[in-house]
Amino acid sequence: MDVVNAQVQEALVPTDTALFFHATDKQDPRLGDLVRTRLDDVRQTKLVAVVLGVPQHLGVMRNNGRPGAAEAPTAIRAMLYRMATSAIQSAIDRNDLAVVDIGNINVEGLSLEEIHHNQHQVVMALLKSGMFPIVLGGGHDCVWPTINAYESVGVSYGVMNIDAHADVRPLIDGHKAHSGSPFRQMLEVDSSCRAEGAFVEYGLQHYAVAKAHVDYVRSRHAHVFMLEDARQPGAWTQAMDKLGRAKRVHISLDMDGFASAFAPGVSAPSPDGFYPSEIGPRLRESARTTMNSFDVVEVCPPLDTDNRTAKLGASMIMHVLAGIADRFTR
Numbered sequence: 636m637d638v639v640n641a642q643v644q645e646a647l648v649p650t651d652t653a654l655f656f657h658a659t660d661k662q663d664p665r666l667g668d669l670v671r672t673r674l675d676d677v678r679q680t681k682l683v684a685v686v687l688g689v690p691q692h693l694g695v696m697r698n699n700g701r702p703g704a705a706e707a708p709t710a711i712r713a714m715l716y717r718m719a720t721s722a723i724q725s726a727i728d729r730n731d732l733a734v735v736d737i738g739n740i741n742v743e744g745l746s747l748e749e750i751h752h753n754q755h756q757v758v759m760a761l762l763k764s765g766m767f768p769i770v771l772g773g774g775h776d777c778v779w780p781t782i783n784a785y786e787s788v789g790v791s792y793g794v795m796n797i798d799a800h801a802d803v804r805p806l807i808d809g810h811k812a813h814s815g816s817p818f819r820q821m822l823e824v825d826s827s828c829r830a831e832g833a834f835v836e837y838g839l840q841h842y843a844v845a846k847a848h849v850d851y852v853r854s855r856h857a858h859v860f861m862l863e864d865a866r867q868p869g870a871w872t873q874a875m876d877k878l879g880r881a882k883r884v885h886i887s888l889d890m891d892g893f894a895s896a897f898a899p900g901v902s903a904p905s906p907d908g909f910y911p912s913e914i915g916p917r918l919r920e921s922a923r924t925t926m927n928s929f930d931v932v933e934v935c936p937p938l939d940t941d942n943r944t945a946k947l948g949a950s951m952i953m954h955v956l957a958g959i960a961d962r963f964t965r
Contacts, residue, residue, distance in 0.1 A: 694776030793833030793881030900939025922958025
C-alpha cells in the first residue's frame with residue numbers, strides 16, 4: 636500500500652468531501668458512509684475497489700464531440716455515494732471488500748498526453764497491488780491509459796467495449812489520441828500482452844459506426860457484436876468466452892451505448908441502445924468471476940436531464956461492486 640501511495644499521490648487531487656453523502660438513518664447506510672479515502676486504511680482487506688476520476692474532455696474535443704465530460708466524475712460521485720448498500724454491506728463489514736476513493740487525476744494545465752501518462756502510472760500501481768480500479772471518465776480516450784497499464788504490468792488481458800461506436804479511428808496527425816482512437820491504439824501495440832483475439836466490441840450500432848471500422852476490428856482477429864446480436868439469448872456469455880484466454884479482463888462502458896431515454900447526457904446520444912436491465916446484471920455476473928477493472932465514460936452532465944445519465948452510470952458501478960461482493964458470499 637505504501638508503494639502505491641508514494642507513486643500516486645503526486646498525480647492526484649482529493650475528492651471534494653461534500654460529495655460523500657451521509658445518511659441520517661444508521662439502518663440505511665449509503666455508499667458515502669462506507670467509502671474510504673486512504674489506501675493505507677485497508678491493509679487487511681481481501682479486495683480493494685479503487686475509484687479514480689479523470690475530469691477532462693480534451694479527447695472529446697479533439698474528436699469534434701460536444702464538451703462537458705470533464706464534469707462527469709463529480710456528477711457520477713454525487714449519485715454514487717447516495718446509493719443504498721444492501722448488496723455490498725456484508726462484504727464490507729467482513730473486511731472482504733473495501734471501496735476507496737483516491738480522488739481525481741490532476742488535469743490542471745496539462746496536455747492530454749500528460750494526463751494520460753499520469754493516469755497510466757496510477758492505474759499501473761493499483762493493478763500491481765492487486766486492486767480493482769474503477770475509472771470515472773472523462774472521454775473514452777481515458778480507457779487507453781488503463782489498457783496501457785495492463786501492458787506495463789505484463790500480464791495477459793482482454794477487453795470488452797460496451798458502446799454504440801467502435802472507437803478505432805486513426806490518431807490525428809498520426810500521433811494525437813482522442814476519444815475515438817483508444818481501441819486502435821490497443822490493437823496496434825507491437826508484441827501486445829493482450830490475449831489472442833481477446834477484444835470484443837459489444838452493442839455497436841449500424842448508424843453509429845463505419846463499415847471500415849467494423850472491418851478493421853475483425854481484421855485484427857477481434858469480435859463484433861452489433862446491438863441486434865448482443866440482444867440475442869446467450870450473447871453476453873458468448874462475448875465473455877472470447878476473452879477466455881486472458882488472465883485479467885477490463886470492461887469499458889461508454890454511456891452512449893444506452894438508449895437516450897435512459898442516457899440523454901452524453902456527447903453522442905443514441906435513440907436506440909441498451910436498456911439498463913440488459914447490462915447491469917451482466918456486469919455483476921462478470922465482476923463476480925472474470926472482471927478486474929472497469930470504467931464509465933462519456934457522461935456529459937451539461938447535456939443531462941435530472942442527473943439521469945450520471946445516476947445510471949453510478950448504478951452500473953454498484954452492479955460491479957455487488958459482483959465483487961458476491962465473490963465472498965458465505
